[in-house]
Amino acid sequence: MNRKITIVLLVIATLAISFAAMKGLSSLKESPKKNLDKKKLPLVKVEAVKYNEISSPIVEKGRLASNLEVNLSSEVAGRIVEAGVPLKVGQKFKKGQLLIRIYEEDAKMDLRALKSRFLNKLAENLPDIKVDYADNFEAWMNFFNAINLEESIPELPKVKSDQEKVFMASRNILGDYYAIKSAEVKFDKRKIYAPFDGSYAEVNTQIGSVAGMGTKLAGIIESNNLELQVPIESKEISWLSLNEKVDILDSDGEVIFTGKLVRKSDFVDEGTQSISVFIKLEKTNGNELYQGQFLTARFNGKKIANAMEIPRNAVFSSNKVFVVEGGILKEKEIKVIKRNENTLVFNGLKEGEMLVVEPPVKATENMQVQIKK
Structure with a gap:
């Protein structure tokens, strides 16, 4: 009995010593450090506001057409x-x-017949002309001899008196002459x-x-007189001036031709709400141009003084931007001068203000941010 009690006590003692040892070892472990990193703030890219004179080109595609x-x-x-x-x-x-040539043999024969009849009539009247209008007979005789059935009829002699004029009209010499002239004009129209x-x-x-x-x-x-017709948004037409130089670009943006703005339409296309402008190509560098070909035109536009250019995605609600003041986002309004495809030209902020050009997602006023270095 005593032996059993002794064994039980030894087991209990062994367990107690083991538990105490485990507690001691666990107390030697270091406590895990608390996460002391602060929550990261959104990063924003900023630019200091600074105004300069800006050249803001307009780039649009157009179609070549013959002038x-x-x-x-x-x-x-x-x-x-x-x-x-x-x-x-x-x-x-x-x-x-x-x-183009229209078959003319039948018309040629008709014209010869008219001239033959006219010669016959003139021959019948030459004796009367010689008697009554002797001072002008030589001119009429020379006219008669000059008529060639294969050539255009020569000019009529100048009539020297009213009586002579009445005589020619009464014999229908004038009428027959101008009938021949009309037939000759029609005959010439058979060839284009x-x-x-x-x-x-x-x-x-x-x-x-x-x-x-x-x-x-x-x-x-x-084919040697082509113009580039380019549609321009009506709100941008005021930036273009007649006779200004225009660069013509290829698909890689390289200048291949130069031109001059020669005309601006005075109406707006109802479908596109654009106004067509026309560029006369001046220097072609020997490159071939084709009717209907599409090319890109770059207009220099006007110089804009006291302005700054920023990405369009930096602007929201049409004319608002964020600036950073003491690590806090603040909304401010700007004056938009010109909108380009990817950028925007403005003023209205104080120089030196830190303008956000890449706003964070879901940016709001008074949001704490960090400026991207």
Whole structure:
């Protein structure tokens, strides 16, 4: 019995010693340090307000169009025959080349017949002219001899008296003469010549087709006289001046041509609310230009004095910004002078104020912030 009691006491003593040892060891561990880092404040990027003279360019895309476009139409009826320059869209031609020819053999025969009848009538009346108007007979005789059936009829001799004029009118010599002149004009209209160096932009007929009077046959453009038509927002048109230099850029933003602003429309496009301006290209560096091609125009605009340029996302509610005062955000209003695609030109703040150019998310007035170094 005593032995059992002794064993139990030894077990209890052993447990007690073990528990005491564990308590002692746990007391030797260091207590975990409390997190003493303060809550981080939002970082903001700022710029000190400083005003200068700013050049604020306007960059817009435009479309090339010929400064001279002409529709070719027929003033006489007839079949279209080969003229030398193919009737094809894009076909180039030189000034003075024959573009369109309407079959003329029948009209040529009719014109010869008119001249023959006129010569016959004039021959019948020359004896009377010699007797009654001897002082002018030589002029009429020279006129008669100068008439050639294959050439244009020469000018009429000058009538020297009212009696001579009555005589010519009564014999219908004047009427027949001007009928021939009218027929010659119509005959010449059977050939259409190029008024400038250019190319076909539109073709509505072909060789062998019959042209009617007033029919539009083709549209031509002067290929060496192109203008860039650029739509500008109506609120920005006041920044542009006639005759100012304009840079024409490629897709990489490099200047490839220069031009001059020559015209501004005096109306607003109802669909786009823009006003078209026209740039005459001056230096092309030998590069090819094409009707309908899109190019980018950079207008220098006017110099803006006493202003500063900042990113548009720094502005909210149209004309408000944040400034940092003693680590606190403060709302302030600015005077917006010009809005660009990604930036904004303004004044209205005091120079030296710390303007926030990258506001934090959900920024509010009186928010504590840190200035980004």
